[in-house]
Amino acid sequence: MSKLLSVEHLTMQFGGLKAVNDVSFTASASAITAIIGPNGAGKTTVFNCLTGFYHPTHGRIILQREAGGTVELQHLRKHQVAARAKVARTFQNIRLFAGMTVLENLIVAQHNRLQRASLFSIAGLFGLPAYKNAEKDAVERARFWLDRVGLTASADVPAGSLPYGQQRKLEIVRALCTEPVLLCLDEPAAGLNGSETAELARFLRELRDEHGLAILLIEHDMGMVMGISDHIVVLDYGRKIADAAPAVIKEDPAVIRAYLGEPEAA
Numbered sequence: 001m002s003k004l005l006s007v008e009h010l011t012m013q014f015g016g017l018k019a020v021n022d023v024s025f026t027a028s029a030s031a032i033t034a035i036i037g038p039n040g041a042g043k044t045t046v047f048n049c050l051t052g053f054y055h056p057t058h059g060r061i062i063l064q065r066e067a068g069g070t071v072e073l074q075h076l077r078k079h080q081v082a083a084r085a086k087v088a089r090t091f092q093n094i095r096l097f098a099g100m101t102v103l104e105n106l107i108v109a110q111h112n113r114l115q116r117a118s119l120f121s122i123a124g125l126f127g128l129p130a131y132k133n134a135e136k137d138a139v140e141r142a143r144f145w146l147d148r149v150g151l152t153a154s155a156d157v158p159a160g161s162l163p164y165g166q167q168r169k170l171e172i173v174r175a176l177c178t179e180p181v182l183l184c185l186d187e188p189a190a191g192l193n194g195s196e197t198a199e200l201a202r203f204l205r206e207l208r209d210e211h212g213l214a215i216l217l218i219e220h221d222m223g224m225v226m227g228i229s230d231h232i233v234v235l236d237y238g239r240k241i242a243d244a245a246p247a248v249i250k251e252d253p254a255v256i257r258a259y260l261g262e263p264e265a266a
């Protein structure tokens, strides 16, 4: 598997707290890399550094470009990470436009491409064939992904009226509509029931196996993590304590200690 992302000595300090402390890992193309660890371990902070929400105190985040060469993410702003580096993310809490329809949410997600096609002018919005074509492509792309997750029939309903599990799916689809090379999912199974989680796991496998997508996954559902990940990075108190295949992670004493705590002295 070829390397897509290298995180090198990443540190994020808030006052006296090192939320992420000298963490290095890699993620491969067409693979699912999970980042796990107890609450407060620094997982979301890693995502925030990767996606331009935070600028890390130290360290480099290097992404291979499809066209060759690399791009460093640590100094980019969030819209640059999305548009230039093609890294997309979802959040722990749902962030859809609840009053817009499902389809409208997916078109808005593609505004960068549509803006480029309009040549950033109002005239472009009305007249340019390039804009009309880009708009048609945006709708087609949205409908393609809605079909993949079984939401086609809901295209015209307000996103906020969908059941919770479908809103979670829609968030992933919204990220996919930006055509990312790397998809960062922050606790996508949170609040899902068993069958919804199994369906999500199948979909993430499909994204990897059929669409060649690289996924970074923060998730507390260990059944899902162990079932679909190619590689797992474990954080505890901001530090990396393990980095290996699921079968190795399951047996790692440092990981077991981090989750279960030290045994009581007799």
Ligand SMILES: Nc1ncnc2c1ncn2[C@@H]1O[C@H](COP(=O)(O)OP(=O)(O)OP(=O)(O)O)[C@@H](O)[C@H]1O
Pocket (backbone or CB within 6 Å): 014, 017, 019, 037, 038, 039, 040, 041, 042, 043, 044, 045, 046
């Ligand atoms: N903007 C911030 N300012 C100050 N402290 C922060 C900030 N963001 C995160 N932290 C702290 O950094 C530590 C790591 O938080 P983070 O949210 O990255 O953990 P996490 O592993 O994602 O946890 P969880 O599984 O509970 O979501 C925590 O102690 C948190 O309180």
